[in-house]
Amino acid sequence: MPIPAPVLYPPFNIVRLSHVELVVTDLAKSRAFYVDTLGLQVTDETPDTIWLRAMEERGHHCIVLREGETAVARDLGFKVFSEEDLDKAAHFFKSRDLPVEWVERPWQSRTFRTRDPHGIPLEFYARMDRLPPIHQKYELYRGVKPLRIDHFNCFSPNVDESVAFYNEIGFRVTEYTEDEETGRLWAAWTHRKGGVHDLAFTNGRGPRLHHTAFWVPTPLNIIDLLDLMATTGWVSNIERGPGRHGISNAFFLYIRDPDNHRIEIYCSDYQTVDPDLEPIKWDLKDPQRQTLWGAPAPRSWFEEGSLFEGTDIVEPSLAAQPIVAP
Amino acid sequence: MPIPAPVLYPPFNIVRLSHVELVVTDLAKSRAFYVDTLGLQVTDETPDTIWLRAMEERGHHCIVLREGETAVARDLGFKVFSEEDLDKAAHFFKSRDLPVEWVERPWQSRTFRTRDPHGIPLEFYARMDRLPPIHQKYELYRGVKPLRIDHFNCFSPNVDESVAFYNEIGFRVTEYTEDEETGRLWAAWTHRKGGVHDLAFTNGRGPRLHHTAFWVPTPLNIIDLLDLMATTGWVSNIERGPGRHGISNAFFLYIRDPDNHRIEIYCSDYQTVDPDLEPIKWDLKDPQRQTLWGAPAPRSWFEEGSLFEGTDIVEPSLAAQPIVAP
Amino acid sequence: MPIPAPVLYPPFNIVRLSHVELVVTDLAKSRAFYVDTLGLQVTDETPDTIWLRAMEERGHHCIVLREGETAVARDLGFKVFSEEDLDKAAHFFKSRDLPVEWVERPWQSRTFRTRDPHGIPLEFYARMDRLPPIHQKYELYRGVKPLRIDHFNCFSPNVDESVAFYNEIGFRVTEYTEDEETGRLWAAWTHRKGGVHDLAFTNGRGPRLHHTAFWVPTPLNIIDLLDLMATTGWVSNIERGPGRHGISNAFFLYIRDPDNHRIEIYCSDYQTVDPDLEPIKWDLKDPQRQTLWGAPAPRSWFEEGSLFEGTDIVEPSLAAQPIVAP
Amino acid sequence: MPIPAPVLYPPFNIVRLSHVELVVTDLAKSRAFYVDTLGLQVTDETPDTIWLRAMEERGHHCIVLREGETAVARDLGFKVFSEEDLDKAAHFFKSRDLPVEWVERPWQSRTFRTRDPHGIPLEFYARMDRLPPIHQKYELYRGVKPLRIDHFNCFSPNVDESVAFYNEIGFRVTEYTEDEETGRLWAAWTHRKGGVHDLAFTNGRGPRLHHTAFWVPTPLNIIDLLDLMATTGWVSNIERGPGRHGISNAFFLYIRDPDNHRIEIYCSDYQTVDPDLEPIKWDLKDPQRQTLWGAPAPRSWFEEGSLFEGTDIVEPSLAAQPIVAP
Ligand SMILES: [Ca+2]
Ligand SMILES: [Fe+2]
Ligand SMILES: [Fe+2]
Ligand SMILES: [Fe+2]
Ligand SMILES: [Fe+2]
Secondary structure, three states, X not given: OOOOOOOOOOOOOEEEEEEEEEXXXXXXXXXXXXXXXXXXXXXXXXXXXXXXXXXXXXXXXXXXXXXXXXXXXXXXXXXXXXXXHHHHHHHHHHHOOOXXXXXXXXXXXXXXXXXXXXOOEEEEEOOEOEOOOOOOOXXXXXXXXXXXXXXXXXXXXXXXXXXXXXXXXXXXXXEEEEEOOOOEEEEEEEEOOOOOOOEEEEEOOEOEXXXXXXXXXXXXXXXXXXXXXXXXXXXXXXXXXXXXOOHHHOEEEEEEOOOOOEEEEEEOOOOOOOOOOOOXXXXXXXXXXXXXXOOOEOHHHHHOOEEEOOOOOEOOOOOOOOOEOO | OOOOOOOOOOOOOEEEEEEEEEEEOOHHHHHHHHHHHOOOEEEEEEOOEEEEEOOOOOEOOOEEEEEOOOOOEEEEEEEEOOHHHHHHHHHHHHHOOOOOEEEOOOOEOOEEEEXXXXXXXXXXXXXXXEOOOOOOOHHHOOXXXXXXXXXXXXXXXXXXXXXXXXXXXXXXXXXXXXXXXXOEEEEEEEEOOOOOOOEEEEEOOXXXXXXXXXXXXXXXXXXXXXXXXXXXXXHHHEEEEEEEOOHHHOEEEEEEOOOOOEEEEEEOOOOOOOOOOOOEEEEOOOHHHHOOOOOOEOHHHHHOOEEEOOOOOEOOOOOOOOOEOO | OOXXXXXXXOOOOEXXXXXXXXXXXXXXXXXXXXXXXXXXXXXXXXXXXXXXXXOOXXXXXXXXXXXXXXXXEEEEEEEEOOHHHHHHHXXXXXXXXXXXXXXXXXXXXXXXXXXXXXXXXXEEEOOEOEOOOOOOXXXXXXXXXXXXXXXXXXXXXXXXXXXXXXXXXXXEEEEEEEEOOOOEEEEEEEEOOOOOOOEEEEXXXXXXXXXXXXXXXXXXXXHHHHHHHHOOOOHHHEEEEEEEOOHHHOEEEEEEOXXXXXXXXXXXXXXXXXXXXXXXXXEOOOHHHHOOOOOOEOHHHHHOOEEEOOOOOEOOOOOOOOOEOO | OOOOOOOOOOXXXXXXXXXXXXXXXXXXXXXXXXXXXXXXXXXXXXXXXXXXXXXXXXXXXXEEEEEOOOOOEEEEEEEEOOHHHHXXXXXXXXXXXXXXXXXXXXXXXXXXXXXXXOOOEEEEEOOEOEXXXXXXOHHHOOOOOOOEEEEEEEEEOOHHHHHHHHHHOOOEEEEEEEEOOOOEEEEEEEEOOOOOOOEEEEEOOEOEEEXXXXXXXXXXXXXXXXXXXXXXXXXXXXXXXXXXXXXXXXXXXXXXXXXXXXXXXXXXXXXXXXXXXXXXXEEOOOHHHHXXXXXXXXXXXXXXXXXXXXXXXXXXXXXXXXXXXX
């Protein structure tokens, strides 16, 4: 079995995924997508940047949209438990000869940037400005009623290596897809916060950001979003779904923002806080792995993703292919 | 515009579609599909026949499954308002040189069989045995919680002719698809009972039965059915969906029974009782006509259907083609 | 049994309930309720009047709000099948010595006002201005996503008499509540359009308008409305529910507008087009009649209602009382 | 402010609430309630005991029903992170002069019983037998589709004391109700696993178990349960709801089992993993605290609860009263 034993006492305590900054080429158009269509709430706004949060979040931002020349993803942000954990984290990355750069981030306390061994840009912090709750301000709910950021999914050129690294810093694998022939990992879902994942990896040219996911209350909110997008000029931004994943059992929809950054809308995974939770293994050849109901994903879903700023990508070392829609 | 004016005072009063008999090759397997999976209720059963009703129906049957050598559809059944309407109907069909044969049908009062001009077998009756209500016996609800039979959809080799005929006997067109080049009808939805349709026609080799549809409470029941079918051996019987039709605005799922008879599960159309309701026109080239969210239907959906017993089929006179999934 | 046989060939053909004009004392406040909170669409507006339609309606109005000194209900509006039916209707009311007054109604063709034997003001017309469909303009959906007006419910001082009169003009009883001791009707639900009701009567001081009901897609829309009202200053306008009626099996919520006109939000009744549909009888003492789940209605629900303009009210002749919440 | 600062590094690590044993007087009747009506899955069964799990749980049991003379609740079970945490926990309770008794529990590894300072019986363990996943065996879903045990709620004679004690062992307060006059706590919600609560306290005669809650997918599952209970003889076991709590924002229903043990069905709380999450304060006089939509809870809900076996109860030291339904 290719899954390492979980590290139950990791070198520092990551609480959860937190936020990501996306470079977009037309801020007004991206605002129409994220605010007017998805329903995220603007917490601050300047001529070239918009900070957003979802309805149950009290931290200042989960998505930062910044206008730029080239649509790329910047750092994947993670919240650690304490300032002490932050220092331990910096120490850990330095000890692995990974770059640690302390940066200024508005609305975040001490923050450092680093990269994982494949080059994914990461940032860590312990405290972000807290905002008053709005989850019971029902007049603000719009679009898909996004409740919180749920996870990142990245293309990795070597999923075994990605899992080994993140496992070491405490991400626990909940489900994974194995290539039967080589015994290697094709994909893996790993968590910190007690759901199916904070961070997942899919075999592919990378590292690239495959998608950022938001949690919504019920499948009907996803149907509402489909109806809205289909009749307000966003129909071609619907990429895949709705459907039920075999893996994670989530009800899902994949959409693309105006720069093709991929967003997943998501509900109904399960609780994974038990330290003895057994990971669930799926065979790459099992079509219900992708979609429990049988429909294969389109080619774009397997091939396209957002580049990380300043990060070179390489072909995956594993050549195995899943079932792709014709 | 190719749609004839509605005939508001037709020669006889059809209340609604009522039932259909499907010949199936393995009654036990069909029972597993219709009863154990869809959740229809058995009202009577013999070694070779099962009568079924949906949860809010008080008539004895909406589907009759009869074991036979070859999977075909038999008569499309319609309920007329009164015995007087039944006699008027028989008179009408005779006057068109269409065959009228009075038949014995268990649990139905006087019933005659006939055919439409393309050969679709029809049967008409005024009274069927009434059963006690079960719509509040919630312990009986299973599967997709089917509430009532909703409509038939048939392949027609000439939709203009089909619409002209059924229009004359009072079916009113609610929505239709026109081929812009020829100005001919590619599909039409027609109703008697005040919803979007009792009977629809799609251009194609025919006449054949494209599908029989059931009404369910909400899209979540359709998602429940998908989850159930996907995990009880019926995953390959899921053909298309879930999705929202542009036409009719219905949330739909198409599935195939063990003999490939197609069943649609359906909710959320709209009320059409106004005699001055304007039909809605769709362009054959509009991909949102099929699926508001943009996904094209698979080839099987355009090509496959159930033969009517003893009925020859011909190629359609209109060659125009819709968008088909690759 | 106190229910008369249905009149299947009534003297004129009423298609459905259509609209009602409500006099309100503060038009801006009523707009906030009906438009901003419920989500009805404004079709026309003057300084003292607002015309509204629901999302799937193509007729110009289902609710007319008119500012006035005293909050009352005006005519209950019904659409008839044809101009000929309209003349037959006028003739019928005249033959019963009921007042027939031809009036000008904007956006309606020929319209007459009359009263039923207890004095309920009614208006009849055959054609109303038709508007383009908006049911697929999903960006317009707000609040509870009202799809269409569904029914009126009136206090009647003598439900037996009300049923006898409306039965004669073709309203068919679907369900009713009988007082076991006297054998008299305590309440009745009657329809024209093929659902559980267009018009219902409840025993009480009257005639008064008990409520006007709107149809919505699913119970979740009703929960959304509750959350919205509860957090935007309308919490005290929530009167009863949510719950499931025993009678009609509908999922319901009763709310009060700023002038205490009562609105019901409603989904999941059943189809009643069969002319041989058997009415369902309920015992006044059965608590599940009101609410299947057992909770009794509050006193206000049994006692309060809107006066009809210029209409005297009398005490009911039947003294029987249902179960009231303590 | 009466809420102590959270103890972020508690003396031992509790993962989550785990299970409770309920003594019931008629095991067959309780089986009909928990298995046939709620839809919990039997994992083992003897003549006098039934072990149950919910659909996404892999641990062997979350509810143990044991037949006995007197309906009482036994130990509230909690899972700790490791065997080492278990020993630390035992040491902690001994150091507080609380009883620690190591006991045999089938399907659990080393387990000890203890009591909190008010006498609530508790048990702690680190490992329970793990069962194969069934969350994708959709043919097994029944009733309300319970996904997992969510929390316990107890009457406490002194909520300030209860919160102080559990805060010390790492339970973090998410929301609380304060009595404005005395500045004392009337109720508090505390968590370990990252939701609104694992354990809550309500002021009252105690200690007693107020309720045990289960998490379900959507409000529609709760409506399904209401319809089922209302029509299968359980209507009088429906105590309160459905409704939305102000506190926790959960959609809820309270029902009573055949021995009056109270069960809550629950969905839609929010994620609370942030160590700097601010507790939300509610005023005891705010009626929307109980039910966002305004309806007060019935008297039974404030007064009735399950005794803990062998535990004396006392009157609460705080006399303040919430709003009770008349
Ligand atoms: Ca949910
Ligand atoms: Fe994902
Ligand atoms: Fe259809
Ligand atoms: Fe009503
Ligand atoms: Fe609770």
